[in-house]
Amino acid sequence: MIIRVLGCHGSELTIDDGNGRIRECRTCGFLVNETCMVDAGSVSAGLLEAEQGKIRQVLLSHAHFDHIKGLPLLADNLVGRNPQGPVKVRALPEVLDDLRRHIFNDVVFPDFTRLPTPDTAPLVYHPFDEEKTFTFDRLEVTAVRVNHIVPATGFIIREGDTALLYSGDTSETKRIWEVAAKETRLKAAFIETSFPNDFHELAKVSGHLTPEMLGREFVKIGRPDLPVYIYHLKPSYRSVIASELKRLNLPNLSVLEEGQVVRV
Numbered sequence: 001m002i003i004r005v006l007g008c009h010g011s012e013l014t015i016d017d018g019n020g021r022i023r024e025c026r027t028c029g030f031l032v033n034e035t036c037m038v039d040a041g042s043v044s045a046g047l048l049e050a051e052q053g054k055i056r057q058v059l060l061s062h063a064h065f066d067h068i069k070g071l072p073l074l075a076d077n078l079v080g081r082n083p084q085g086p087v088k089v090r091a092l093p094e095v096l097d098d099l100r101r102h103i104f105n106d107v108v109f110p111d112f113t114r115l116p117t118p119d120t121a122p123l124v125y126h127p128f129d130e131e132k133t134f135t136f137d138r139l140e141v142t143a144v145r146v147n148h149i150v151p152a153t154g155f156i157i158r159e160g161d162t163a164l165l166y167s168g169d170t171s172e173t174k175r176i177w178e179v180a181a182k183e184t185r186l187k188a189a190f191i192e193t194s195f196p197n198d199f200h201e202l203a204k205v206s207g208h209l210t211p212e213m214l215g216r217e218f219v220k221i222g223r224p225d226l227p228v229y230i231y232h233l234k235p236s237y238r239s240v241i242a243s244e245l246k247r248l249n250l251p252n253l254s255v256l257e258e259g260q261v262v263r264v
Helices: 071-078 093-103 175-181 197-206 211-221 235-246
Strands: 002-007 013-016 022-025 029-032 036-040 057-059 087-091 123-127 134-136 139-145 153-159 162-166 186-192 228-231 253-255 261-263
Touching (some): 022 235, 087 093, 235 253
Parallel strands (some): 087 123
Antiparallel strands (some): 002 029, 139 153, 153 162
8 A cells, every 4th residue: 555645634734844844744644555545634734636636446444524525625626527336435425425514515615416417526425334344546544533522533444455444533432443453454553643741641631542541552462673753743733743742762653744645
């Protein structure tokens, strides 16, 4: 699998990283094998028009704005330009219902599941059941419910003899680590860490992790050498979180950056 990091932060902000480098932090969006988005925070801002036209699937972990932000604009960009048919938006039924009621409701944004016509609309909803594997484009996907403040899942995504874990937004949880621990093909984990350790209480009430919490959660997989890629850092605290992550002494831990390409 080839994963292109379009955005990997929990908000959008342009920051000075303290080393004379200006960093553009974007919301979460990961392009898998050119045709599948895992979350859609940066899909419209991070891809050229021709690249957007290759997208066939969008996996949404949940309906929070930073994970769906680019989806309405992607739909707008594809109107009348998508001869392959609509992009399949896959999520829990509750998440798709949130999109219908709160985003594509002809108030906040047009309903691009039926406009310009139901037969030519650029998006179509495909609900999935948690822990029931579905397949498309040589990928196998299993969604697992996680502990967030709205209905949310992480994903196990497999291709051939390779699998990766995408945690979605989560605080301390159990089931997804159990599923990941049993996945014999697991080669990498993408795990959120949103706040510094001093923000422990905020992380818990908002359904996120700190570095200390991550350390306790990651051990549940039973693979301390597993490559782990950290995303969803709040940009204002990126340097603090990165420093605290180093203290975990996990041998294959990396903090993701926009524009990075990960091969699993």
